[in-house]
Amino acid sequence: MNRPPIQKTVRISIDSRSCKKCGICYGFCSQNVFTLARDGTPEVTNPSNCTYCRLCDLRCPDFAITLEVIS
Amino acid sequence: MSGYTFKSYLEKSQLPHMWCPGCGDGIILRAYTEALAELCLAPQEVVTVTGIGCWGKADDYLGTHAFHGTHGRALAFATGIKLGNPDLTVVALMGDGDAVTIGGNHFIHAARRNINLTAIVTNNYNYGMTGGQYSATTPLEGKTTTSPNGTAEPGFDLCFLAEAAGANFVARTTCYHAVALKNMIKEAISHQGFSLVEVVSSCPTYFGRFNVHPSPVKMLNWLKDKAVPVQKYREMSAAEQAEHFAVSTLVNKNRPDFYTTYKRINRPDQSAKGEE
Ligand code: SF4
Numbered sequence: 001m002n003r004p005p006i007q008k009t010v011r012i013s014i015d016s017r018s019c020k021k022c023g024i025c026y027g028f029c030s031q032n033v034f035t036l037a038r039d040g041t042p043e044v045t046n047p048s049n050c051t052y053c054r055l056c057d058l059r060c061p062d063f064a065i066t067l068e069v070i071s
Numbered sequence: 072m073s074g075y076t077f078k079s080y081l082e083k084s085q086l087p088h089m090w091c092p093g094c095g096d097g098i099i100l101r102a103y104t105e106a107l108a109e110l111c112l113a114p115q116e117v118v119t120v121t122g123i124g125c126w127g128k129a130d131d132y133l134g135t136h137a138f139h140g141t142h143g144r145a146l147a148f149a150t151g152i153k154l155g156n157p158d159l160t161v162v163a164l165m166g167d168g169d170a171v172t173i174g175g176n177h178f179i180h181a182a183r184r185n186i187n188l189t190a191i192v193t194n195n196y197n198y199g200m201t202g203g204q205y206s207a208t209t210p211l212e213g214k215t216t217t218s219p220n221g222t223a224e225p226g227f228d229l230c231f232l233a234e235a236a237g238a239n240f241v242a243r244t245t246c247y248h249a250v251a252l253k254n255m256i257k258e259a260i261s262h263q264g265f266s267l268v269e270v271v272s273s274c275p276t277y278f279g280r281f282n283v284h285p286s287p288v289k290m291l292n293w294l295k296d297k298a299v300p301v302q303k304y305r306e307m308s309a310a311e312q313a314e315h316f317a318v319s320t321l322v323n324k325n326r327p328d329f330y331t332t333y334k335r336i337n338r339p340d341q342s343a344k345g346e347e
Contacts, residue, residue: 018086018087020087020091020093021092022092023093023286023287024093024287024288024291026288027287027288027291028288028291055249058098058101058102058105058250058253059098059246059247060097060101061090061092061093061094061095061096061097061098061287062087062088063086063097063101
């Protein structure tokens with residue numbers, strides 16, 4: 001699996017049907033890509049910060065996060 | 072590339088799963104399916120055997136072959152499946168209740184026989200599914216619903232137990248270390264003989280709430296702080312060791328597995344030809 005270089009643009013989506021609002025993606029993203037709404041729902045607010053480390057995807061206990069490299 | 076992704080091994084119609092928000096089980100299931108994809112194993116070549124408990128529900132969400140057995144007996148069924156068809160990749164998913172509380176005897180004997188299968192034990196220090204009672208891995212003075220003031224018993228060290236019983240491959244990590252976990256599972260499945268991956272996991276609902284914090288993020292940070300690479304762990308004082316646990320590969324041996332030895336003794340003509 002080749003990890004793309006850092007400057008790629010990544011599309012991050014969260015499947016609201018699967019997400020249980022545990023806060024792990026928000027709690028551990030070192031690049032502050034996510035923010036939490038008042039009810040705890042994570043939102044992708046800074047996608048351009050994403051370095052495609054994939055840790056939010058791998059640590060999401062509910063398989064709710066999809067990362068796609070678009071350019 | 073095989074074209075498999077982690078999704079190739081999931082039964083999508085069964086998702087979302089029943090585990091609580093932030094439970095480590097989902098992270099471990101992801102690592103397991105990622106490992107299968109990277110090993111290019113077809114779902115029909117793999118049998119996942121489970122017992123009872125929160126982690127024992129994992130087979131509901133898997134598209135590999137699956138056998139959901141009785142509490143504590145996953146390794147007994149897995150042994151039968153592996154010896155019935157040695158070509159299958161057999162993986163037993165057990166919690167601490169399954170593996171060493173109710174099923175402790177099966178655990179030591181699978182390791183002693185060195186059956187060629189992999190056990191992935193999710194150790195969250197309590198029985199989550201039945202309401203957070205203490206198990207044989209709950210640490211001394213750990214608070215659970217059946218020990219509200221703390222247990223009077225020390226917990227088992229699963230990895231020491233497996234090593235002493237004769238396991239070929241023993242490794243420990245946590246569900247915080249998602250990438251290391253996936254790599255460890257890959258190595259364990261590839262290793263001949265009995266392989267154990269102990270994943271120290273978070274149950275924010277019970278053990279976390281009573282002993283650490285109900286927040287899944289705080290629980291993962293707690294696991295991260297407790298886990299120390301084995302070299303560093305050995306250099307720690309006894310007092311520091313009591314507050315931490317060693318992670319990474321702890322045992323890596325090549326003792327012949329049960330089936331190889333059985334064939335050598337009972338079918339010397341076949342094993343001389345190198346038949347698998
Ligand atoms: S009770 Fe604990 S182990 Fe069971 S699903 Fe909930 S958090 Fe996970």
